[in-house]
Amino acid sequence: MSNSSHYQGLIERYRDRLPVTDKTPVVSLNEGDTPLIKLVNIPEQIGTSVEMYVKFDGQNPTGSFKDRGMTMAVSKAAEKGAKAIVCASTGNTSAAAAAYAARAGMTAFVLIPEGKIPMGKLAQAIAHGAVVLQIRGNFDDGMRLVKEVAGEAPVEIVNSVNPYRLQGQKTGAFEIVEALGRAPDYHCIPVGNAGNISGYWIGYSEACGHNTASCTLCNGECPYLENPLTTTRPIMVGYQASGAAPFLRGHPVEQPETLATAIRIGNPQSWNLAKAAVEESGGWFDEVTDQEILDTQSLLASKEGIFCEPASAVSVCGALRDIRSGKIPDGSLITCTVTGHGLKDTATAIEGRDPVQTVDAELASVKDAILRHL
Ligand code: AN7
Numbered sequence: 001m002s003n004s005s006h007y008q009g010l011i012e013r014y015r016d017r018l019p020v021t022d023k024t025p026v027v028s029l030n031e032g033d034t035p036l037i038k039l040v041n042i043p044e045q046i047g048t049s050v051e052m053y054v055k056f057d058g059q060n061p062t063g064s065f066k067d068r069g070m071t072m073a074v075s076k077a078a079e080k081g082a083k084a085i086v087c088a089s090t091g092n093t094s095a096a097a098a099a100y101a102a103r104a105g106m107t108a109f110v111l112i113p114e115g116k117i118p119m120g121k122l123a124q125a126i127a128h129g130a131v132v133l134q135i136r137g138n139f140d141d142g143m144r145l146v147k148e149v150a151g152e153a154p155v156e157i158v159n160s161v162n163p164y165r166l167q168g169q170k171t172g173a174f175e176i177v178e179a180l181g182r183a184p185d186y187h188c189i190p191v192g193n194a195g196n197i198s199g200y201w202i203g204y205s206e207a208c209g210h211n212t213a214s215c216t217l218c219n220g221e222c223p224y225l226e227n228p229l230t231t232t233r234p235i236m237v238g239y240q241a242s243g244a245a246p247f248l249r250g251h252p253v254e255q256p257e258t259l260a261t262a263i264r265i266g267n268p269q270s271w272n273l274a275k276a277a278v279e280e281s282g283g284w285f286d287e288v289t290d291q292e293i294l295d296t297q298s299l300l301a302s303k304e305g306i307f308c309e310p311a312s313a314v315s316v317c318g319a320l321r322d323i324r325s326g327k328i329p330d331g332s333l334i335t336c337t338v339t340g341h342g343l344k345d346t347a348t349a350i351e352g353r354d355p356v357q358t359v360d361a362e363l364a365s366v367k368d369a370i371l372r373h374l
Pocket of ligand 1: 064066088089090091092093094190191192193194195196197262263309311312339340
């Protein structure tokens with residue numbers, strides 16, 4: 001490919017800011033470079049003067065933000081000569097692991113909680129040829145087993161306990177700062193296993209020249225340290241589903257429960273990093289109910305044309321509540337990561353709705369039906 005403007009994924013885009021070398025075999029599906037979409041109708045409807053953007057990471061190749069971390073984790077696994085990768089997943093990590101393993105010629109083993117991942121995500125893992133192990137337990141059980149089995153079998157863990165995952169995920173923050181020409185005032189994000197909020201904080205920190213622990217991976221040579229893109233960092237706000245909100249309880253939750261199955265997680269692996277991100281930035285954690293999540297998913301789809309999965313609506317859901325209460329003040333510039341695509345889980349999106357009307361295949365019936373709605 002000779003066209004140098006052809007986008008080739010986030011490792012090529014941010015090569016000098018990531019722990020890769022000429023010897024790293026880049027495994028990419030051209031992930032990243034996702035749209036930052038300004039909300040136009042919802043802010044007007046609630047009568048606020050905030051400027052609010054959605055970072056729609058559901059538009060990545062496998063439909064979620066996980067591709068950002070997976071391109072890094074699988075590329076580094078390939079560099080080590082790994083033949084197989086393993087992860088526990090509520091669905092999106094397994095879809096991404098399966099796709100990138102297929103691309104790299106590796107075997108992906110994915111541990112999923114029995115009966116708790118939507119069909120779209122399961123179909124992805126199966127289509128890409130992963131070995132799907134449905135365990136009689138939840139995500140946290142799967143995570144424990146993955147860490148144990150990696151000591152016993154030649155498999156590379158690609159969950160976000162693998163530090164290369166967060167290195168890939170930090171690029172979401174770079175893209176936002178470049179698109180806005182500055183850091184937002186607030187960055188709102190759903191929190192499950194707590195990797196993404198940690199990755200964003202690394203990214204925002206590096207973008208404004210703060211040295212972070214992650215920079216040891218780049219040998220302290222991240223070019224943003226010399227030439228920062230911006231001078232500020234956002235206040236980080238992490239939202240959880242009420243039934244799976246360990247950061248709100250202050251300890252792991254034994255039996256996490258939420259219809260936002262992607263974040264049905266009780267024992268987040270990046271606990272300390274996420275807590276530090278929120279504390280250092282002067283932010284907070286809060287929780288939203290399943291009903292609020294569904295209402296926001298529907299609001300984004302019907303008022304803004306953005307169809308995301310339930311877990312992804314959590315960021316916008318929490319942000320809207322904090323805007324209404326004044327906790328996020330008028331005039332703020334706010335970004336919300338919307339992590340996964342709505343097509344991942346169509347069953348939840350239409351449940352309880354009366355979605356279709358059946359009419360005769362005649363002009364009169366179709367015309368009647370249309371006029372009734374105008
Ligand atoms: C759509 O796929 O953990 O706080 O195993 O799929 O970084 O865990 C998914 C997490 C938010 C939470 N939104 O992000 C998995 C998995 C969506 C997600 C999260 C997930 P983290």
